Amino acid sequence: xxxxxxxxxxxxxxxxxxxxxxxxxxxxxxxxxxxxxxxxxxxxxxxxxxxxxxxxxxxxxxxxxxxxxxxxxxxxxxxxxxxxxxxxxxxxxxxxxxxxxxxxxxxxxxxxxxxxxxxxxxxxxxxxxxxxxxxxxxxxxxxxxxxxxxxxxxxxxxxxxxxxxxxxxxxxxxxxxxxxxxxxxxxxxxxxxxxxxxxxxxxxxxxxxxxxxxxxxxxxxxxxxxxxxxxxxxxxxxxxxxxxxxxxxxx
Amino acid sequence: xxxxxxxxxxxxxxxxxxxxxxxxxxxxxxxxxxxxxxxxxxxxxxxxxxxxxxxxxxxxxxxxxxxxxxxxxxxxxxxxxxxxxxxxxxxxxxxxxxxxxxxxxxxxxxxxxxxxxxxxxxxxxxxxxxxxxxxxxxxxxxxxxxxxxxxxxxxxxxxxxxxxxxxxxxxxxxxxxxxxxxxxxxxxxxxxxxxxxxxxxxxxxxxxxxxxxxxxxxxxxxxxxxxxxxxxxxxxxxxxxxxxxxxxxxx
Numbered sequence: 001x002x003x004x005x006x007x008x009x010x011x012x013x014x015x016x017x018x019x020x021x022x023x024x025x026x027x028x029x030x031x032x033x034x035x036x037x038x039x040x041x042x043x044x045x046x047x048x049x050x051x052x053x054x055x056x057x058x059x060x061x062x063x064x065x066x067x068x069x070x071x072x073x074x075x076x077x078x079x080x081x082x083x084x085x086x087x088x089x090x091x092x093x094x095x096x097x098x099x100x101x102x103x104x105x106x107x108x109x110x111x112x113x114x115x116x117x118x119x120x121x122x123x124x125x126x127x128x129x130x131x132x133x134x135x136x137x138x139x140x141x142x143x144x145x146x147x148x149x150x151x152x153x154x155x156x157x158x159x160x161x162x163x164x165x166x167x168x169x170x171x172x173x174x175x176x177x178x179x180x181x182x183x184x185x186x187x188x189x190x191x192x193x194x195x196x197x198x199x200x201x202x203x204x205x206x207x208x209x210x211x212x213x214x215x216x217x218x219x220x221x222x223x224x225x226x227x228x229x230x231x232x233x234x235x236x237x238x239x240x241x242x243x244x245x246x247x248x249x250x251x
Numbered sequence: 252x253x254x255x256x257x258x259x260x261x262x263x264x265x266x267x268x269x270x271x272x273x274x275x276x277x278x279x280x281x282x283x284x285x286x287x288x289x290x291x292x293x294x295x296x297x298x299x300x301x302x303x304x305x306x307x308x309x310x311x312x313x314x315x316x317x318x319x320x321x322x323x324x325x326x327x328x329x330x331x332x333x334x335x336x337x338x339x340x341x342x343x344x345x346x347x348x349x350x351x352x353x354x355x356x357x358x359x360x361x362x363x364x365x366x367x368x369x370x371x372x373x374x375x376x377x378x379x380x381x382x383x384x385x386x387x388x389x390x391x392x393x394x395x396x397x398x399x400x401x402x403x404x405x406x407x408x409x410x411x412x413x414x415x416x417x418x419x420x421x422x423x424x425x426x427x428x429x430x431x432x433x434x435x436x437x438x439x440x441x442x443x444x445x446x447x448x449x450x451x452x453x454x455x456x457x458x459x460x461x462x463x464x465x466x467x468x469x470x471x472x473x474x475x476x477x478x479x480x481x482x483x484x485x486x487x488x489x490x491x492x493x494x495x496x497x498x499x500x501x502x
Contacts, residue, residue, distance in 0.1 A: 028412045161279045163441045190414045192462040196451055211443040
């Protein structure tokens with residue numbers, strides 16, 4: 001149930017929205033009870049995970065270390081693993097959404113190890129629920145959150161623990177949609193800032209992304225083909241949730 | 252001297268500007284050599300420190316713990332100490348800029364212990380230089396940084412390690428002024444975001460601050476009288492720098 005900040009009637013009960021700009025700041029969040037973490041790594045893990053479920057993956061097994069990923073590869077699992085944006089040699093996939101085609105992954109379990117995303121998932125395990133967010137499932141995610149009536153912490157994976165623009169834009173877009181609902185409120189400066197950045201960017205996301213360092217990093221690696229897709233809203237209704245061991249589709 | 256990112260001629264040599272939204276992210280900064288940290292805690296430590304030097308304080312001795320502050324009080328020092336915005340009983344001052352009047356502090360050494368500011372100062376000790384920034388000394392600080400020709404990390408104290416709007420606005424204002432100079436560049440998403448927030452806020456700072464959680468926290472404590480002053484640009488030319496032990500005026 002939602003968090004009651006002060007003595008108020010049931011009708012005034014509001015769920016809080018808090019934004020965390022880096023996994024390293026997650027231990028500082030003010031929301032402590034009955035909360036859902038929305039995990040965000042727009043370029044590229046959470047965009048790719050939403051794509052994988054849209055294309056019928058059965059489940060995704062996130063692992064935090066390369067050693068675990070290699071061991072599971074030897075046991076016959078399909079493995080996606082990248083470091084600094086590049087696919088590692090032993091893996092079947094990097095983490096480009098475009099590699100997770102229906103014919104490659106439908107009905108299968110995918111082992112997933114990425115620089116940023118998996119680390120953030122490990123840190124978010126104190127939450128009551130963890131759900132995967134991306135622009136691809138923004139509307140479906142928003143509607144689901146509204147039905148859940150829990151406090152929300154939007155956890156940006158960032159880039160090597162640093163603030164990054166692309167995750168912050170998503171945090172702003174989701175915060176704005178939630179605050180349009182009477183049941184949600186915020187007292188979080190990060191949420192306010194994220195909404196303002198989203199307001200600046202929303203009508204020309206490609207133009208705004210010219211400012212993002214990671215966009216240029218991917219460009220140098222020849223991996224920026226996925227960027228326009230990653231910022232295309234509402235391509236899917238999947239709701240990937242972490243059940244404590246695997247990521248599965250809520251539906 | 253300034254940081255050379257790639258092979259380039261001396262004329263192209265650029266100093267980098269990086270913004271760190273929380274002391275907890277300071278260990279993640281990319282700038283590793285020849286850098287000056289600009290320490291920021293607009294509400295209220297760095298605003299108050301600039302005021303104290305403007306009013307003639309000889310030096311400020313920052314301490315990280317209440318125990319140290321109490322011991323130095325017993326030895327006869329003037330002590331400023333607050334927790335969560337409130338002056339502590341044993342101290343002579345809280346950290347309101349208005350309490351550091353010329354008659355109280357001129358020529359004296361002040362022991363200073365605050366929730367956010369001192370902790371950030373401790374963390375910044377790996378820098379080659381540490382300078383205190385506030386809107387009060389923005390122009391003097393900008394001019395001094397330009398003459399120093401070092402890389403710059405703007406370290407926001409935040410509120411309890413969280414991102415805060417008021418420090419980020421200052422980071423944006425300073426970044427913008429530095430990037431107008433040919434000798435400075437940035438590849439930092441936090442710096443870009445801070446500039447965008449500053450652009451939104453600069454023509455109506457009071458209005459924008461309505462979004463800031465700490466502004467409301469101070470209001471509840473009856474400590475918000477200092478806010479308009481804290482956002483008044485260029486009230487002083489002081490340049491408080493930390494010499495490893497004390498904060499002294501550069502001039």
